[in-house]
Amino acid sequence: MSSRFILWDIPTRVFHWALVVGIALAWWSGEEGRNDVHEWTGYALIVLIVSRIFWGFFGSRHSRFTDFVRGPAAILAYLRGEGSPTPGHNPLGALSVIALLLLVLAQAVSGLFNSDDILFSGPLYYMASTELRGFMGSVHDISFNILLGLIALHVLVVAYHQLVKKDGLITAMFTGRSERKAGLAPPVPVWRALLIVALVAIALWLGLEQAPQPQPLW
Numbered sequence: 001m002s003s004r005f006i007l008w009d010i011p012t013r014v015f016h017w018a019l020v021v022g023i024a025l026a027w028w029s030g031e032e033g034r035n036d037v038h039e040w041t042g043y044a045l046i047v048l049i050v051s052r053i054f055w056g057f058f059g060s061r062h063s064r065f066t067d068f069v070r071g072p073a074a075i076l077a078y079l080r081g082e083g084s085p086t087p088g089h090n091p092l093g094a095l096s097v098i099a100l101l102l103l104v105l106a107q108a109v110s111g112l113f114n115s116d117d118i119l120f121s122g123p124l125y126y127m128a129s130t131e132l133r134g135f136m137g138s139v140h141d142i143s144f145n146i147l148l149g150l151i152a153l154h155v156l157v158v159a160y161h162q163l164v165k166k167d168g169l170i171t172a173m174f175t176g177r178s179e180r181k182a183g184l185a186p187p188v189p190v191w192r193a194l195l196i197v198a199l200v201a202i203a204l205w206l207g208l209e210q211a212p213q214p215q216p217l218w
């Protein structure tokens with residue numbers, strides 16, 4: 001490997017491992033009915049995912065969607081073992097990256113409209129029609145199961161790359177690079193990510209503040 005730039009910049013790595021912790025917390029708190037933890041983990045996950053999507057446009061080279069999102073021809077070429085090798089996400093892996101991001105987004109957004117019909121309702125529940133509430137409730141249930149399946153597949157595939165193909169990609173997701181994985185360009189400054197996270201968090205807060213609250217019963 002000629003260059004020794006990092007492959008995954010700090011924001012991308014922090015995003016990844018915060019996502020893992022966040023999903024675990026959301027799962028646990030959802031199942032255990034720890035509503036306060038569930039609500040705040042959910043908001044944190046929305047901020048994380050939306051910031052990662054912006055990072056796909058303003059982040060370092062290999063975190064940008066233009067670096068890894070490819071059409072069917074490139075995916076087929078990759079499957080045939082042809083095509084130009086890239087240190088970042090390969091064309092097939094990119095599909096699972098996009099699917100994971102969209103599923104977590106769908107999960108968190110549907111939660112905003114969800115309710116357990118007793119004590120815990122998302123902040124947008126009261127502005128939704130009965131149909132929309134029902135739909136979002138089903139999305140919250142179904143997409144979580146799909147997400148769990150995809151996460152299992154994701155972990156199996158990266159373990160195979162790390163242990164069998166020995167390309168050190170799990171190492172790179174911790175340290176930024178590995179013996180066989182390095183970036184082709186210097187990273188962009190971290191303050192850019194901090195600014196994105198702050199703006200996204202403020203926008204979410206301002207947006208949810210506008211949501212109508214339940215009418216008192218007496």
Ligand code: HEM
Pocket residue numbers: 012015016019020021023024052063088089090093097100101151154155158159169170171173
């Ligand atoms: C809740 C569970 C998980 C979710 C939702 C998840 C999601 C993701 C996402 C969205 C990416 C793309 C990263 C980016 O470009 O921003 C990614 C990449 C990656 N993840 Fe995970 N991940 C999970 C668990 C794990 C675990 C447990 C490991 C390690 C054993 C792992 C190892 C990796 C690696 C090595 C990559 C980079 C793959 C490559 O080089 O193309 N992930 N993951």
Ligand code: HEM
Pocket residue numbers: 023026027030031038039041042043045104105107108109110111112113114115116117120121122123140141144
């Ligand atoms: C990615 C983020 C999220 C994940 C992974 C997640 C996951 C889950 C899980 C696993 C359950 C348990 C489902 C069950 O017992 O059948 C649940 C329930 C629930 N979640 Fe989430 N959730 C997320 C975000 C949110 C958000 C942001 C809110 C609202 C602020 C929310 C509101 C709810 C409600 C109200 C329930 C109870 C539904 C019921 O009992 O029928 N969730 N969630």
